[in-house]
Amino acid sequence: MNRFLTPSRHTWLHRANPSLKLAVLIMLFIVTIQTRSIDFAVYQAAVYIALLFLLSGYPAWKVGLLVLSFSLVFVSSSLTMILFGKGDHVWWQWGLFRVSEESFYRGLHLGFRAIAFAAEGLLFVMTTPSVKLFYSLMQNFRLPPKFAYSFMASIRLLSIVWEEFLIRRQALRIRGVRTGRGPSGLLQHVRLYAVPLLSQSIRRAHRVAVAMEAKQFSGSGRRTYYYPSAFSRYDGLAVLMFVIALTAAYYAAAAVPWFGIEDVRYHGQG
Amino acid sequence: MNSSTMQMDRPKGLKLSDLLVTILLSLVIGVVYHFWGSVNDLFKPLFFQADELMYGMWFLASTLAALLIRKPGVALLAEVAAAHVEILFGSEWGLQLAIYGVAQGLAAELIFALFRYRKFSMGVAALAGMASGLGSFLVDVYYGYVTDYSTWMIVLKYVMRLISSAVLAGYLAYALTKALEATGVTQLLRPVTAKDYEALDHD
Amino acid sequence: MAVSVTDLRLKFPGEKAFVFKDVSLSVPAGEKVLLLGPSGCGKSTLLQVLGGLIPAVIDVPLKYADIRKPRSCGYVFQDPDTQFCMPYVDEELAFVLENRQVAREDMVPRMREALGRVGLDLEELHTPIERLSLGMKQRLALASVLLLEPEVLLLDEPSALLDPEGRQQIWEAVRGVSAGRTVLIVEHRIEEIVNWVDRIVLFAPDGSILADGKPAEIFTAYRRTLQENGIWYPGVWEDYIRHRDTWNSGLVQSPQQGADLAAPVLSLRGFVGLRGDAPAIMVEEAEVYAGDFVAVVGPNGAGKSSLLLSLMQLLPTAGSYVLEGRLLKGRGRKRTCPSDRIGFVFQNPEFQFVAQTVLEETAFSLHMQGGMSRAEVERKAEDCLKTFHLHGLENRHPYQLSTGQKRRLSVATAAVRRQAVLLLDEPTFGQDARNAFAILEYCEALRRSGTAIVMVTHEREIAELAATQVWEIQGGSLTAIKSGRRRLEGEGAASDAQEEVSG
Ligand SMILES: Nc1ncnc2c1ncn2[C@@H]1O[C@H](COP(=O)(O)OP(=O)(O)OP(=O)(O)O)[C@@H](O)[C@H]1O
Ligand SMILES: Nc1ncnc2c1ncn2[C@@H]1O[C@H](COP(=O)(O)OP(=O)(O)OP(=O)(O)O)[C@@H](O)[C@H]1O
Ligand SMILES: [Mg+2]
Ligand SMILES: [Mg+2]
Numbered sequence: 001m002n003r004f005l006t007p008s009r010h011t012w013l014h015r016a017n018p019s020l021k022l023a024v025l026i027m028l029f030i031v032t033i034q035t036r037s038i039d040f041a042v043y044q045a046a047v048y049i050a051l052l053f054l055l056s057g058y059p060a061w062k063v064g065l066l067v068l069s070f071s072l073v074f075v076s077s078s079l080t081m082i083l084f085g086k087g088d089h090v091w092w093q094w095g096l097f098r099v100s101e102e103s104f105y106r107g108l109h110l111g112f113r114a115i116a117f118a119a120e121g122l123l124f125v126m127t128t129p130s131v132k133l134f135y136s137l138m139q140n141f142r143l144p145p146k147f148a149y150s151f152m153a154s155i156r157l158l159s160i161v162w163e164e165f166l167i168r169r170q171a172l173r174i175r176g177v178r179t180g181r182g183p184s185g186l187l188q189h190v191r192l193y194a195v196p197l198l199s200q201s202i203r204r205a206h207r208v209a210v211a212m213e214a215k216q217f218s219g220s221g222r223r224t225y226y227y228p229s230a231f232s233r234y235d236g237l238a239v240l241m242f243v244i245a246l247t248a249a250y251y252a253a254a255a256v257p258w259f260g261i262e263d264v265r266y267h268g269q270g
Numbered sequence: 271m272n273s274s275t276m277q278m279d280r281p282k283g284l285k286l287s288d289l290l291v292t293i294l295l296s297l298v299i300g301v302v303y304h305f306w307g308s309v310n311d312l313f314k315p316l317f318f319q320a321d322e323l324m325y326g327m328w329f330l331a332s333t334l335a336a337l338l339i340r341k342p343g344v345a346l347l348a349e350v351a352a353a354h355v356e357i358l359f360g361s362e363w364g365l366q367l368a369i370y371g372v373a374q375g376l377a378a379e380l381i382f383a384l385f386r387y388r389k390f391s392m393g394v395a396a397l398a399g400m401a402s403g404l405g406s407f408l409v410d411v412y413y414g415y416v417t418d419y420s421t422w423m424i425v426l427k428y429v430m431r432l433i434s435s436a437v438l439a440g441y442l443a444y445a446l447t448k449a450l451e452a453t454g455v456t457q458l459l460r461p462v463t464a465k466d467y468e469a470l471d472h473d
Numbered sequence: 474m475a476v477s478v479t480d481l482r483l484k485f486p487g488e489k490a491f492v493f494k495d496v497s498l499s500v501p502a503g504e505k506v507l508l509l510g511p512s513g514c515g516k517s518t519l520l521q522v523l524g525g526l527i528p529a530v531i532d533v534p535l536k537y538a539d540i541r542k543p544r545s546c547g548y549v550f551q552d553p554d555t556q557f558c559m560p561y562v563d564e565e566l567a568f569v570l571e572n573r574q575v576a577r578e579d580m581v582p583r584m585r586e587a588l589g590r591v592g593l594d595l596e597e598l599h600t601p602i603e604r605l606s607l608g609m610k611q612r613l614a615l616a617s618v619l620l621l622e623p624e625v626l627l628l629d630e631p632s633a634l635l636d637p638e639g640r641q642q643i644w645e646a647v648r649g650v651s652a653g654r655t656v657l658i659v660e661h662r663i664e665e666i667v668n669w670v671d672r673i674v675l676f677a678p679d680g681s682i683l684a685d686g687k688p689a690e691i692f693t694a695y696r697r698t699l700q701e702n703g704i705w706y707p708g709v710w711e712d713y714i715r716h717r718d719t720w721n722s723g724l725v726q727s728p729q730q731g732a733d734l735a736a737p738v739l740s741l742r743g744f745v746g747l748r749g750d751a752p753a754i755m756v757e758e759a760e761v762y763a764g765d766f767v768a769v770v771g772p773n774g775a776g777k778s779s780l781l782l783s784l785m786q787l788l789p790t791a792g793s794y795v796l797e798g799r800l801l802k803g804r805g806r807k808r809t810c811p812s813d814r815i816g817f818v819f820q821n822p823e824f825q826f827v828a829q830t831v832l833e834e835t836a837f838s839l840h841m842q843g844g845m846s847r848a849e850v851e852r853k854a855e856d857c858l859k860t861f862h863l864h865g866l867e868n869r870h871p872y873q874l875s876t877g878q879k880r881r882l883s884v885a886t887a888a889v890r891r892q893a894v895l896l897l898d899e900p901t902f903g904q905d906a907r908n909a910f911a912i913l914e915y916c917e918a919l920r921r922s923g924t925a926i927v928m929v930t931h932e933r934e935i936a937e938l939a940a941t942q943v944w945e946i947q948g949g950s951l952t953a954i955k956s957g958r959r960r961l962e963g964e965g966a967a968s969d970a971q972e973e974v975s976g
Contacts, residue, residue: 025365026365029365033412033413077414080419080423081414081415081418081419084419084420084423085415085418085419085420086418086419086420096422098420103418106415106418110414110415114366117365117366120365121357121365121366124357124365125357125358130354130357130358146286146289147289149558150286150290150293151293151351151354153290153558153559154290154293154294154297154351155297155358156559156560157294157297158294158297158298158301159560160603161294161298163603167824168827170787170824171819171824171825171826171827172827173809173812174785174787174812174816174817174825175812175825175827175837175841175886176812176813176838176841176842176890177827177841192827194446195446195449195453196453196827197298198295198298198446198450199450199453199455201291201294201295201298202291202294202295202338202450202455202458202459203455204294205287205290205291205293205294205295206287206290206291206458206459207555208290208557208558209285209286209287209289209290209291209530210287210526210530210555211550211555211556211557211558212286212558212568213286213526213529213530214524214526214530214547214548214556215558215568215569215572215617215621216545216569216572216621217286217568217572218572219286222574223571223572223574224570224571224574224575224576224577225571225577226563226564226567226568226570226571226577226580228577265415265418285530286530287530452829453829453870454829454869454872454873455870457486457873458531460532461532462486462528462532462533462534463486466484466486467534467536469484469534470482470483470484470534470535473494
């Protein structure tokens with residue numbers, strides 16, 4: 001399904017406890033949300049991108065590709081604000097488009113912040129398999145097994161649903177169905193695939209629930225774990241590193257400001 | 271034979287199968303939406319902000335799951351699970367979507383709760399979808415400074431979003447539910463009715 | 474009493490007929506009971522009620538005067554594909570151990586031991602379950618039940634998909650673990666266990682209990698009942714051969730026109746089917762003629778299903794493959810085969826289904842064929858359903874059938890179209906005697922009308938009775954082709970087909 005998203009090597013960040021990593025990244029995330037200074041946003045984005053290259057465990061070209069795709073994020077986060085945002089010092093106006101100094105910087109700020117978010121998210125995703133996260137939430141943070149296993153089982157069922165989709169295609173081929181091209185073919189596709197796919201997923205999920213309960217899964221009681229999830233020195237290292245990264249971004253913004261705007265929000269009379 | 275009544279009042283909370291079905295459905299829809307993203311990109315050049323017209327797709331998971339399973343908590347869970355797929359797929363929007371997911375899911379849940387989880391019509395679904403739209407607006411305000419847009423832009427953007435929510439999360443979810451009911455699969459999800467129990471007494 | 478239920482009534486929502494109407498059954502602790510009955514009589518449903526899955530997890534309306542459920546029970550479900558909740562073998566087994574709070578250090582040794590007992594020898598425990606053959610999956614299911622160490626074992630046709638050796642093995646394993654436990658077994662093929670169980674409960678098609686007693690009594694006193702209801706009993710094959718006409722429901726046989734009998738319909742040379750990059754099946758040379766009945770035999774995981782999938786081009790293939798005189802061009806995934814000339818029945822019946830009701834499902838193939846009016850299609854479909862004892866179920870969703878019924882439906886949907894070659898992957902598993910013979914007869918009729926039949930089967934009797942060729946698959950290649958002895962008519966196949974066509 002996502003072979004592209006399998007790391008080629010494991011860095012120490014992969015070994016840090018997933019729930020802890022999640023907690024730290026959520027903190028960073030909150031910091032980024034609260035950021036109103038454009039320079040701080042820029043440096044956060046830069047620092048996290050650097051960490052991506054260093055610690056994601058993916059070859060540089062893959063990380064490079066992903067970072068390139070950030071430009072799209074940047075454009076779509078900032079453009080609307082730049083073109084249509086409120087502001088008093090108008091630079092350029094054409095029809096409905098109205099670029100002002102304030103809206104321009106606010107847009108840039110939104111863009112850089114979106115990149116920072118994206119990099120934070122990828123730092124987590126690229127170093128933590130989802131299944132491990134749920135194992136850890138269950139063991140270290142008392143997430144009820146009922147929820148954890150529902151998520152884990154569903155994530156895995158996803159690939160089975162995909163298989164089922166392929167099997168259905170095979171079955172239709174064997175039974176002699178040929179769908180046309182163009183809009184009518186598309187409609188036929190929806191009818192032949194969409195509803196059956198959903199109903200199959202429901203049946204499949206229900207069956208797994210039956211199988212789990214038949215294996216004496218209680219959903220809440222005590223249990224042991226095949227994959228242990230514990231805390232280690234890598235956790236301390238991870239916390240330390242993220243704190244240093246954030247501090248570095250903060251002081252860099254103060255020492256080498258590019259824009260020097262402290263708060264980008266609109267305060268004028270509009 | 272008083273066992274039939276005994277069978278009727280089982281706990282009403284979410285069973286393991288409810289959880290699994292809700293989450294898997296949302297994941298599947300999440301994946302569909304993920305690939306739908308490319309369709310979305312086709313819309314974009316059509317006219318500015320046209321992608322808002324597809325926005326309601328995000329709320330489909332929660333209304334569809336709620337219409338199918340009809341229990342408290344399902345709408346919220348579905349929305350969070352759908353956002354989870356995006357994170358799973360390494361989307362650039364990953365973490366932000368978790369926040370949106372919670373806000374939108376809560377909003378939809380609120381609507382179903384207002385109807386005390388008794389009414390699951392197309393209208394209620396559309397309302398729930400629009401509530402999710404509103405929820406996303408609140409997050410946008412805090413997070414994307416959308417109130418700093420020109421006023422006409424705010425109106426245009428969110429009216430489109432509301433329309434799309436009503437159509438996709440309301441009408442489409444309802445139509446899908448009906449189609450799924452026709453396949454008999456909902457029999458697995460819904461508790462057996464008293465009528466079915468009564469049928470046991472007749473020969 | 475370990476398990477018991479009194480006056481059980483159960484009816485699926487919206488159905489007219491009861492599955493059970495005031496049925497009572499009680500099993501004392503430690504007893505080994507075999508539940509025997511025709512397909513669709515409710516055996517699987519009963520096990521689920523006794524084990525408590527209905528109505529706790531599967532909501533079905535039911536009532537009873539009294540029920541006693543065991544404290545813990547282990548299921549082996551009928552369909553191997555439905556019973557796993559984890560993607561890897563070790564994780565699946567670990568799930569059970571985790572639930573039972575077994576310490577982590579003990580997990581791997583316990584897994585290995587359980588797998589050894591069911592004869593599933595995997596070098597690497599972390600193997601994806603989807604890469605196991607169906608028979609291997611069934612063994613894994615039993616292994617995980619062994620790890621549960623339940624008070625009561627509920628086994629729903631655990632040996633249906635296994636090779637003869639595997640059947641021995643699994644019953645030995647069951648015997649090994651069942652000391653001191655209560656065991657309820659549903660099984661159609663009973664040779665290996667009739668002498669072991671303490672008691673047989675015989676069900677009628679309507680779900681009522683016909684007889685209940687010691688095996689010896691049942692098989693002597695109720696022989697006629699068993700025959701009338703089409704239930705397996707030791708010696709049923711001999712009776713079948715002797716009285717074929719009474720089993721045979723008088724099938725129409727219309728010879729195929731223009732079938733060229735001199736040339737093979739299907740010929741393979743240096744043919745390889747690939748899974749990933751590795752060959753899953755290799756065939757050096759083989760030919761199938763019109764009127765042939767090829768029985769494909771071999772142990773679980775040998776590559777029988779892979780062979781059929783490759784013949785359907787559902788796996789990428791290489792090598793020469795000639796179908797009706799035309800060489801299939803291309804290589805790997807590019808190669809496709811004409812679906813109107815070759816038909817296929819998946820080993821897992823659910824893979825076959827594309828429509829929402831049983832009737833639509835059957836009519837679907839006919840519609841695809843074209844050239845028939847709606848009414849005609851419907852009539853034909855109805856006929857076909859009757860042949861396979863599926864009438865009365867027309868409006869049901871295919872998934873809401875019993876396993877045996879699903880299997881029959883999948884055969885019916887593939888067989889209504891007349892193709893030059895029909896490939897069937899274990900079409901008789903999970904069938905009662907009547908339906909197994911009906912399927913065999915149907916294939917036989919098709920064969921006589923000129924269709925070449927290629928059937929994967931673990932049923933020694935089918936290979937002996939009906940096959941004109943027996944292909945032995947071993948370790949991923951076709952190792953031997955033997956000509957069949959065909960005890961059905963006792964003559965060569967091609968010649969007899971020729972007579973039918975010309976005569
Ligand atoms: N979901 C359902 N809705 C309606 N009817 C059903 C459903 N599931 C099963 N049935 C019917 O209930 C009856 C009993 O099914 P069950 O699976 O218990 O049969 P069985 O004795 O195990 O048969 P087999 O030997 O073929 O496995 C069958 O006639 C079947 O068609
Ligand atoms: N999807 C798959 N991916 C990879 N390997 C597979 C897959 N399915 C089966 N195999 C492997 O291919 C080999 C042949 O499998 P196949 O299903 O053809 O066996 P079979 O002879 O039909 O067995 P059975 O009698 O149990 O159905 C087995 O060793 C199995 O592990
Ligand atoms: Mg059954
Ligand atoms: Mg097979």
